[in-house]
Amino acid sequence: MKKAEEIFQLLKDNFPDQNLELKTDQPTEPVILIAPDEIEKISLFLYKNTELLFDSLVLLSGVDEVKANLISVYYHIESTSLKHKIVLKVSTDRNNPEVVSVTSVWKGADWHEREAYDMFGIKFTNHPDLRRILMPYDWEAGYPLRKDYENPEFYQGMKVPY
Amino acid sequence: MSQDLTKNTKVSSQSSKIRTEEMILNMGPQHPSTHGVLRLELGLEGEIVTKVIPHIGYLHRCFEKHCEAMTYPQVVPYTDRMDYLASMGNEFGYAVAMEKLLGIEVPQRVEYIRVIMAELQRIASHLVALGTYGADIGAFTPFLFCFIDREKILHLFEITCGARLLYNYIWVGGLSHDIHPDFVRKTREFIKEFRPNLKEINDLLTHNRIFIDRTANVGVLPIETAINFGVSGPNLRGSGMKWDIRRDDPYSVYSKLDFDIPVGKGTYGTTGDSWDRYFVRVLEMEESCKIIEQALDQLPEGDVTSAIPKRIKPNVGHVYGRVENPRGELGYFIVSDGSTSPYRVKVRPPSFVTLQIMDEICKGYMVADVVTILGSLDIVLGEIDR
Amino acid sequence: MGFLDKEFNDGNIVITTAEDIMNWARLSSLWQVSFGLACCAIEMMATSASHYDFDRFGVIPRPSPRQADIIIISGTVTLKMATRIKRLYEQMPEPKYIISMGSCANCGGPYWEHGYHVLKGIDRVIPVDVYVPGCPPRPEALLEGLLKLQEKIRNESMIKKSA
Numbered sequence: 044m045k046k047a048e049e050i051f052q053l054l055k056d057n058f059p060d061q062n063l064e065l066k067t068d069q070p071t072e073p074v075i076l077i078a079p080d081e082i083e084k085i086s087l088f089l090y091k092n093t094e095l096l097f098d099s100l101v102l103l104s105g106v107d108e109v110k111a112n113l114i115s116v117y118y119h120i121e122s123t124s125l126k127h128k129i130v131l132k133v134s135t136d137r138n139n140p141e142v143v144s145v146t147s148v149w150k151g152a153d154w155h156e157r158e159a160y161d162m163f164g165i166k167f168t169n170h171p172d173l174r175r176i177l178m179p180y181d182w183e184a185g186y187p188l189r190k191d192y193e194n195p196e197f198y199q200g201m202k203v204p205y
Numbered sequence: 206m207s208q209d210l211t212k213n214t215k216v217s218s219q220s221s222k223i224r225t226e227e228m229i230l231n232m233g234p235q236h237p238s239t240h241g242v243l244r245l246e247l248g249l250e251g252e253i254v255t256k257v258i259p260h261i262g263y264l265h266r267c268f269e270k271h272c273e274a275m276t277y278p279q280v281v282p283y284t285d286r287m288d289y290l291a292s293m294g295n296e297f298g299y300a301v302a303m304e305k306l307l308g309i310e311v312p313q314r315v316e317y318i319r320v321i322m323a324e325l326q327r328i329a330s331h332l333v334a335l336g337t338y339g340a341d342i343g344a345f346t347p348f349l350f351c352f353i354d355r356e357k358i359l360h361l362f363e364i365t366c367g368a369r370l371l372y373n374y375i376w377v378g379g380l381s382h383d384i385h386p387d388f389v390r391k392t393r394e395f396i397k398e399f400r401p402n403l404k405e406i407n408d409l410l411t412h413n414r415i416f417i418d419r420t421a422n423v424g425v426l427p428i429e430t431a432i433n434f435g436v437s438g439p440n441l442r443g444s445g446m447k448w449d450i451r452r453d454d455p456y457s458v459y460s461k462l463d464f465d466i467p468v469g470k471g472t473y474g475t476t477g478d479s480w481d482r483y484f485v486r487v488l489e490m491e492e493s494c495k496i497i498e499q500a501l502d503q504l505p506e507g508d509v510t511s512a513i514p515k516r517i518k519p520n521v522g523h524v525y526g527r528v529e530n531p532r533g534e535l536g537y538f539i540v541s542d543g544s545t546s547p548y549r550v551k552v553r554p555p556s557f558v559t560l561q562i563m564d565e566i567c568k569g570y571m572v573a574d575v576v577t578i579l580g581s582l583d584i585v586l587g588e589i590d591r
Numbered sequence: 592m593g594f595l596d597k598e599f600n601d602g603n604i605v606i607t608t609a610e611d612i613m614n615w616a617r618l619s620s621l622w623q624v625s626f627g628l629a630c631c632a633i634e635m636m637a638t639s640a641s642h643y644d645f646d647r648f649g650v651i652p653r654p655s656p657r658q659a660d661i662i663i664i665s666g667t668v669t670l671k672m673a674t675r676i677k678r679l680y681e682q683m684p685e686p687k688y689i690i691s692m693g694s695c696a697n698c699g700g701p702y703w704e705h706g707y708h709v710l711k712g713i714d715r716v717i718p719v720d721v722y723v724p725g726c727p728p729r730p731e732a733l734l735e736g737l738l739k740l741q742e743k744i745r746n747e748s749m750i751k752k753s754a
Contacts, residue, residue: 104551151435177262237654263672289630352640
């Protein structure tokens with residue numbers, strides 16, 4: 044079972060040219076910050092390395108940070124055999140968010156990424172089937188969980204507000 | 206058996222030169238056997254399924270947007286309504302995550318009562334799962350028997366907090382009211398009556414020849430696939446892996462209670478088939494009875510509302526808290542920006558993750574087996590769509 | 592039940608109006624489309640189970656809308672689902688009745704304020720006969736809703752069309 048600092052050290056040793064950071068000032072969980080187009084390579088390393096063996100993606104969620112003009116994606120991953128877990132964070136520009144998909148590493152990321160696309164508009168490159176999942180397929184009024192989302196007045200003849 | 210049928214259809218079509226095409230069949234949002242509003246698009250070659258595409262979102266009720274507009278205590282009734290068959294579990298998960306973020310400790314009496322409520326809720330939820338599974342297969346009587354026992358549990362919940370289905374009982378920092386003076390005695394009576402009823406359900410359904418023929422060797426889920434997709438709960442335990450949040454990442458007072466984790470062993474077929482997933486649920490109900498009895502014996506005195514904060518205003522940060530719901534691992538990812546209402550609440554529903562594997566495990570079986578497999582996964586659309 | 596007991600005392604002849612007998616036949620065997628959306632559907636299932644039996648009122652679940660008289664909209668109606676409910680309603684043959692169960696189907700429920708995908712009440716799409724309030728309504732409340740619907744059918748007239 045490894046601690047967050049040891050996992051971070053292993054990552055830094057194997058990816059020396061990457062700009063990785065470990066933030067431990069959060070009240071409860073340390074986070075490793077990663078660049079948006081390197082997340083797939085790092086995930087594959089975390090999945091295959093015999094000392095880490097992160098075989099399960101628990102959660103993938105998007106957060107809209109309006110003040111910093113960024114949209115972040117948090118990855119919670121865990122190892123069921125070695126019993127350790129870590130949180131990864133990826134931040135991209137709010138006006139054109141693009142992140143590499145991790146479906147080639149963990150197949151369960153498929154629907155989580157579709158939901159992040161549906162709610163925030165984050166485009167995941169190399170995703171097998173990126174389309175809306177919870178909202179109707181022809182919803183044109185935007186991405187609902189963004190902080191500046193406005194409700195449409197009518198949808199297919201039905202009045203939306205109360 | 207399913208693989209042989211595929212082979213036969215290919216041979217016969219080649220030999221008689223009939224032009225066959227793939228047919229798309231829609232198991233629409235209104236269907237007696239999809240547990241809720243789920244649309245399954247089945248690609249069929251004759252009677253054999255080649256692909257399954259689930260379409261969800263018919264019950265998307267904007268839970269996460271509501272959380273950003275309410276204060277922290279006001280979120281609790283909305284968490285109830287996500288997985289409406291396990292409301293105590295949902296509230297428990299939210300309380301565990303929030304108490305981790307705030308760093309508060311609750312009195313021991315609160316912890317024990319929460320565990321008793323969560324385990325009673327587990328029994329009630331599994332009874333619905335088994336009853337409706339039997340009804341899907343075609344056996345209507347177990348449905349009625351399961352609902353009789355469920356009514357007794359709902360009566361226990363009703364004398365505690367006044368509601369039958371959606372409770373708003375487990376608050377951040379404590380509970381809304383203390384338990385009724387008769388609760389302990391009535392719960393012990395219920396457990397005493399429930400154990401022989403469980404044996405009756407086993408005789409009716411579990412070891413029934415027709416049920417075994419329909420569920421054994423159907424929908425086999427290998428362990429590596431399950432972990433890669435992130436499946437948890439009875440579905441993962443049915444494939445043979447002993448993974449339970451109550452044991453592997455303990456919360457509340459589960460580390461002080463003694464219980465076993467049942468796994469699937471392939472008794473009547475392959476390990477990880479629908480029968481194994483179903484039987485794990487039956488065994489879990491027995492384990493829950495054990496946990497409730499121990500918790501009732503160890504229940505201390507105390508005040509259940511003393512640790513509830515007057516105003517919840519956590520520090521800036523984020524937390525991920527999880528509990529073992531009857532359907533798997535329910536997690537809450539809460540991001541706080543220092544104000545009285547959450548900045549972002551993301552829920553990790555166990556059924557959302559489980560429904561993705563439908564395409565993997567349904568290939569090569571017949572249309573009637575799709576209903577069997579879907580019933581054995583035990584999904585609730587309220588938490589998939591939130 | 593009342594007039595049957597009285598009438599069959601003298602020789603198996605019943606004298607009544609055509610309207611009364613048609614209405615009595617309709618209200619005594621309302622077959623429902625088994626259609627549950629959300630939490631209220633669980634209470635509807637509990638009402639059909641043996642503790643609060645729906646069957647004694649003649650209500651049995653039918654899987655297809657073409658064989659049903661009544662549809663109980665139990666649960667939140669979202670915009671994605673509303674078009675499908677309209678199609679289900681149009682597939683039911685006349686005479687058909689609708690019970691809107693729970694506050695989500697009545698007026699949007701707890702999701703009325705910020706629900707961008709929730710339809711605030713099913714009566715924006717189809718005409719409702721009886722509203723049953725509650726979140727979720729107790730099985731006894733649903734049974735009372737059914738009895739009120741039966742009362743409404745008892746007073747229906749074949750000549751004057753209802754609104």
